[in-house]
Amino acid sequence: MIQVxxxxxxxxxxxxxxxxxxxxLLMLAGLGSAVFRQVKHPNGTEAFNLGVDFKGxxxxxxxxxxxxxxxxxxAALNAQGAQEAIVxxxxxxxxxxxxxxPLSGPAGGSTEDAAQVDAGRTTVRKALNTFGxxxxxxxxxxxxxxxxIEGTEAVGPVAGQQLRxxxxxxxxxxxxxxxVYIAFRFEWTYGAAAVIAVFxxxxxxxGFFSIFQWEISLTVIAALLTLVGFSVNDTxxxxxxxxxxxxxxxxxxxxxxxxxxxxxxxxRTVITSGLVFLSVLAMVIFGGDVLHGFSLALLVGISFGxxxxxxxxxxxxxxxxxxxxxxxxxxxxxxxxxxxxxGQRKSAxxxxxxxxxxxxxxxxxxTENLS
Numbered sequence: 587m588i589q590v591x592x593x594x595x596x597x598x599x600x601x602x603x604x605x606x607x608x609x610x611l612l613m614l615a616g617l618g619s620a621v622f623r624q625v626k627h628p629n630g631t632e633a634f635n636l637g638v639d640f641k642g643x644x645x646x647x648x649x650x651x652x653x654x655x656x657x658x659x660x661a662a663l664n665a666q667g668a669q670e671a672i673v674x675x676x677x678x679x680x681x682x683x684x685x686x687x688p689l690s691g692p693a694g695g696s697t698e699d700a701a702q703v704d705a706g707r708t709t710v711r712k713a714l715n716t717f718g719x720x721x722x723x724x725x726x727x728x729x730x731x732x733x734x735i736e737g738t739e740a741v742g743p744v745a746g747q748q749l750r751x752x753x754x755x756x757x758x759x760x761x762x763x764x765x766v767y768i769a770f771r772f773e774w775t776y777g778a779a780a781v782i783a784v785f786x787x788x789x790x791x792x793g794f795f796s797i798f799q800w801e802i803s804l805t806v807i808a809a810l811l812t813l814v815g816f817s818v819n820d821t822x823x824x825x826x827x828x829x830x831x832x833x834x835x836x837x838x839x840x841x842x843x844x845x846x847x848x849x850x851x852x853x854r855t856v857i858t859s860g861l862v863f864l865s866v867l868a869m870v871i872f873g874g875d876v877l878h879g880f881s882l883a884l885l886v887g888i889s890f891g892x893x894x895x896x897x898x899x900x901x902x903x904x905x906x907x908x909x910x911x912x913x914x915x916x917x918x919x920x921x922x923x924x925x926x927x928x929g930q931r932k933s934a935x936x937x938x939x940x941x942x943x944x945x946x947x948x949x950x951x952x953t954e955n956l957s
Contacts, residue, residue, distance in 0.1 A: 594849035598896055599841055599904060605897035609786055612890075616793015623796065634796055637803035637879075638672060638686040640750045644706030646685045647736040649725055653681050654717055656876045662713040672803065673876060682736070685710050703740045711735065753807045757788070760811060764818050772825055775906045780821045783899035784891075787817045791887045801879050809883035816862070817891030820855060821899045827851050828900075844904050848896055859892040 624633040638645070656673040663671040668687055676682040687706040711720060718732025725734040761781050768777035788810055795802055827847040835843060866888060869881035 594852050596849055596852075597845060598848050599845055599901055602897065602901035605893075606901070609790070609894070609898060612790050612793060613786070616789065616796050619793065619796040634792070635799045635801045636750075637801045638688050639804045640802065641688065642740070643686055643688040644703050644738065644740055646687070646707060646710045646738050647682065648685060648710070648714065648733055649679075649682050649736050650717075650733045651681070651725055651731065653683060655874075656683070657874050658717075659683065659685070659713070660875050662716050663710070665716075666709050666713045668709050668713065670801075672801075675876065703738055707735065707738045749804075753804075757807075757810060757814070760814050761785070764814070768818075768822065768825075771822075772829060775910065776825050776903055779899045779903035779906065780818055780825070782902055783821055783894040784814050784817050786894050786898050787813055787887055787891045790890045791883055794886050795883070800882055803879055805877070805880040806883045809880045809887065812884065813887035813891055816888060817894060820859065820892060820895040823854065824848055824851050824895055824900060825903070828903075840904055840907055844900050848900060855892060855895070859888060862888055 620633045653675065656675055659673045660671065663669075663673070663685070670688050672684075672686040674684040674686065676684065687709065714720065714733050719730065721728045721731035721734040725731055761784060764784065765777045765781045768780050791810065791813065794800070795806070800806075824847060827850055828844055831838075831843045831847050831850075832840070835846075838846075863885070866881055866884045869877050870885055873881050
């Protein structure tokens with residue numbers, strides 16, 4: 587493997603307090619932003635900039651004769667005042683796209699919701715008319731037409747809340763599964779440290795979304811789940827090397843073994859994470875509005891996921907292992923607390939000499955008695 591850092595001797599654990607302080611400040615900044623926006627907006631809708639998928643809105647399905655790019659559709663919607671619209675091209679149907687518009691006001695009864703759906707449909711129609719007239723019946727049979735609205739539906743805030751709860755449940759289930767796997771594959775202290783590091787990555791990423799009010803959609807949730815897997819994979823590589831070195835260097839302290847293990851895997855970490863970072867950066871720059879939230883979540887998450895594998899997970903594991911070791915020494919019997927008894931402290935040769943002297947004395951006393 588290519589070695590970017592040969593014979594690295596960085597004392598990572600020696601700077602663990604600075605690393606943890608930076609992480610705590612970032613998480614507190616994100617928490618402060620969310621709490622401030624929650625207090626500023628009593629309904630809580632501004633703590634995070636939730637997309638249509640979570641707070642409700644209008645979803646318009648459009649079929650095109652020749653589908654424009656998502657950026658062109660978004661620009662046409664912006665011209666009609668729909669700056670928060672989301673354009674999602676259909677993957678399995680190259681001529682269709684979903685256009686999502688947020689609610690223009692608070693949800694009310696069926697009449698108010700129907701009025702908002704009609705208003706959203708009208709806005710979409712005005713924007714798409716810039717590409718050509720709408721087909722009234724069949725897009726293929728009506729020459730000169732550019733598009734046809736296949737359907738319009740409303741996504742209520744109740745459905746959005748259920749979707750948000752399901753997203754949280756899926757993320758927590760993934761973390762529990764990771765904890766069980768690592769506890770089985772290594773030890774439970776390793777698993778707990780890895781899960782804490784993943785929580786750190788997710789919270790820091792959500793903090794950035796709250797501070798900068800980036801929109802959270804289903805693609806962002808997908809990015810967070812991807813981040814969970816990426817961060818744990820990087821952490822497992824470091825933990826696996828720690829486990830190997832503990833078997834090879836039994837006399838070394840866990841502090842030294844952990845530092846050596848991080849330094850030994852540093853080249854692999856930088857190469858792997860660096861290539862992924864460059865790929866995601868290209869998505870941020872050239873991916874357009876459709877992939878903007880997804881790529882931003884990955885960009886922030888991968889950066890701090892790599893950081894947490896070194897600066898968060900490993901120090902927590904070492905701290906936990908040392909506490910358990912001290913607790914075991916305290917709870918052990920007095921003979922074990924001192925290590926070995928006085929007789930056990932003597933070397934084997936000394937014990938043999940004492941035994942030979944004792945046997946000689948016994949034979950001497952026996953001879954005297956016989957005489």
